[in-house]
Amino acid sequence: MSRSSIAAPIPAQAGIGLRLPHHAMVLAERPAAAWLEVHPENYMADQHSLAELELIRADYPLSLHAVGLSLGSAQGVDGAHIARLRHLVELLEPGLVSDHLSWSVASGHYLPDLLPLPYTEEALRVVARNVSQVQEALGRQILVENPSTYLCYAASTIPEAEFLAALAQRSGCGVLFDVNNVYVSATNQRLDPAAVLEDWCRALDARTVGEIHLAGHALVQTEAGDELRIDDHGDHVCSEVWALYERSLAQLGPKPTLLEWDTRLPAFGVLQAECAQARSRLDIAQERRYARAV
Amino acid sequence: MHAPSEHALESLQSGMAAALLAADPAGQALPEALFTGAHAGAVGLRVHRNTVLGALSNALRLSFTAVDRLVGEDFFDRMAIDYARARPPRAPQLDEYGVGFAAHINGFPGTESLPYLAELAQFEWQLAEAARARAAREAGPVLQLDDGVRLRFAAPLWLHAARYPVARLRDAILAEDTVTLAAIAAPGPADPAPTNPAPAGTAGFHYAIWRTSEGVNVRSLSARSAGFLAAVYAGATAIEALAASGDADSAQVLGEEILPAGFVQVELPPGA
Structure with missing residues (x-):
């Protein structure tokens, strides 16, 4: 496998979330994509798909976006899972490694969801401890992503943005800033997404933000007749999220940006078209940065 | 933790x-x-x-x-x-x-x-395991025959046994073949019929499941071929494997069932 062209970090361009149904097409046609991101858990037991990913990796910069470290678990992070991730990191040499500000393991059981944390000093200690353990084991920095939330804890004492900023400061991790999640969480809490985004951009040190995520979501009605947005990654990025993305780029600068699409997965060409929309906004942000520099 | x-x-x-x-x-x-x-x-x-x-x-x-x-x-x-x-x-x-x-x-x-549901699930789980495996033909066992011919077997390969004809059942379900499904659900008088289950507690149907880079393959086997293959993958010599097939005319196992199967490659000696 030639690594010479892909050893560089993930570029500040628009990448695509690669899912298993697209492997064969990507291998056969090598479609244009600035970089790709995968969930490493999909390759830990599936050696056939891992063999395919190794071939794909030869032609594309790759990011590993984990969903199973359970960085928020009070019981700590599973050493066996860290070892599995480390094996993939050593094999694939990804430009970025990330997971979520959430938990999914309790009482020895893994729950396949990104469950929310109460934002307390205790939780901050736990997550910082766990992130440090993972970074030490991997020998590199990881990024931690803000999740979508559907409930808030009365015990929370720290605003989410400040919590993640403090985590980055304490543990040395970077931030994966998911703009769609900001929108979903804000609207579910009946908050103004633009104001919430401003809070995020004020709280975060732009230098710690290593990646941005964009995705579509679903709008459902609760039994009480209220609207609720579900982060299902099953649709186009909505116009409101594109607007928040533009404001994010203006304040944080151009960042590697990933288009995620998981449910009702469309043809790869649809993802490329969505990517082009992000690329045009990234180009504007780049021009703005050059103009400032000049 | x-x-x-x-x-x-x-x-x-x-x-x-x-x-x-x-x-x-x-x-x-x-x-x-x-x-x-x-x-x-x-x-x-x-x-x-x-x-x-x-x-x-x-x-x-x-x-x-x-x-x-x-x-x-x-x-x-x-x-x-x-x-x-x-x-x-x-x-x-x-x-x-x-x-x-x-x-x-x-x-x-x-x-x-x-009554065949659990066996069908077990068969599908074996297929899923095979789908996740990395093809590695070079790692398969090799049988050396007397005349210098070598038989190279696929890797990885699994042997699967069931009371019900689970491969046929699965194909019928996915193809919505209601005639075959009805035959399996209500075994006929012909015994052994291809759709009749084996007596309770016995395995009447044997399969080889193997992985190649192109996909997962399934082949039905007789009990004697299954015995032969089990011995080969356990490291037996050709003579030992043929003895393990339990067949009076052991060469028939090779000639009729093993050699034509996709899981074996015949390598001729140099100059043959």
Whole structure:
């Protein structure tokens, strides 16, 4: 496998979330994509798909976006899972490694969801401890992503943005800033997404933000007749999220940006078209940065 | 998990995990006072419960395609959720989560008319395992024959035995072949008929399942070929493997069933 062209970090361009149904097409046609991101858990037991990913990796910069470290678990992070991730990191040499500000393991059981944390000093200690353990084991920095939330804890004492900023400061991790999640969480809490985004951009040190995520979501009605947005990654990025993305780029600068699409997965060409929309906004942000520099 | 636990957070997480997996969510409900915000905590918990159970059902559905098709989506979800509550996963690589599903649905209430369901699930699990394997023909066993001919066998390869004709059953389900399905459901008088089950407690149908870079392959075997292959993959010599096939005319095993199968390559000696 030639690594010479892909050893560089993930570029500040628009990448695509690669899912298993697209492997064969990507291998056969090598479609244009600035970089790709995968969930490493999909390759830990599936050696056939891992063999395919190794071939794909030869032609594309790759990011590993984990969903199973359970960085928020009070019981700590599973050493066996860290070892599995480390094996993939050593094999694939990804430009970025990330997971979520959430938990999914309790009482020895893994729950396949990104469950929310109460934002307390205790939780901050736990997550910082766990992130440090993972970074030490991997020998590199990881990024931690803000999740979508559907409930808030009365015990929370720290605003989410400040919590993640403090985590980055304490543990040395970077931030994966998911703009769609900001929108979903804000609207579910009946908050103004633009104001919430401003809070995020004020709280975060732009230098710690290593990646941005964009995705579509679903709008459902609760039994009480209220609207609720579900982060299902099953649709186009909505116009409101594109607007928040533009404001994010203006304040944080151009960042590697990933288009995620998981449910009702469309043809790869649809993802490329969505990517082009992000690329045009990234180009504007780049021009703005050059103009400032000049 | 070796880190010292943080008490309040650990208590919250174990309580929420129990609430999300509970068969009776009302009985395991968390106090509303734990939550604040625009929606009741119960609303958010319902979203997470649906995500957790839905993800686990879908993980199983990917491996048990024909079982899902046979029983229907709603009934499959019932079995999957029952399995999730009885055996929640212990690791995030959900590819391995279905290992106990076939045993769990054996005798599942409502499946009395499908006596082959658990065997079908076990067969599909073997196919799923094969699909996740990396093809490595060079790692397969090699038999050296007397005349310098070498037989190179595929790797990885699994031998599978069942009382019911599970490969035929699976093909019929996926092709919506109702005639074959009806024949398997109601065995006819001809014995052995290709659709009749073997006597209880015996394996009447044998299969080789192997992985190549192109995909997963299945071939039906006679009991003698299955015995031969089991011996080959256990490291037996050609003579030992033929003896293990239990056939009076042992060469017939090679000539009729093994050599034409896709899982073996014949390598001739140099100059032949």
